[in-house]
Amino acid sequence: MVARPRSGHRPCHGGTAIPARHPRTHAPSIAEAGAWADVLVRHRLLHAAVxxxxxxxxxxxxxxxxxxxxxxxxxxxxxxxEIQHHIRTTRNDTR
Known part of the structure; x- marks a missing residue:
């Protein structure tokens, strides 16, 4: 069975649908950037972010x-x- 894209979704390389990215309506805050930096370092996707x-x-x-x-x-x-996109597009389809 092949997933068909729904309205507001775009097809991915494997034929599954993922939500289309909508542009931000505001600039991210330092707190939001800091939260992302903490997550990336905690999950060892970055060595350091300061x-x-x-x-x-x-x-x-x-x-x-x-x-x-x-x-x-x-x-x-x-x-x-970018890191999230890389992870999602390079992992094996084992689901």
Whole structure:
């Protein structure tokens, strides 16, 4: 049985439907970005993520990788979305 896309959904590579991403109506707060950073570090998807007082985020993917500077909270949330997308599109279909 093949899932058919419903209104407001777009097909995924495997034929399953996933909700279409709607654009944000507001910029993410520092607290939201911090929550995502905590989750990514706790689940070992990032080695470190630190907020700087100037609004930037310092991110390190692995212990030996260079530090990446993200411009603001929006960039941190976008990174979290990219990591989620990567996880969802590369995991095995064992369900």
């Amino acid at each position: 907020w700087a007082p100037n609004g930037q985020w310092l991110v390190q993917h692995h212990t030996d990788s260079p530090v990446q500077v993200l411009a603001n909270a929006t960039a941190m949330v976008d990174l979290a979305a």
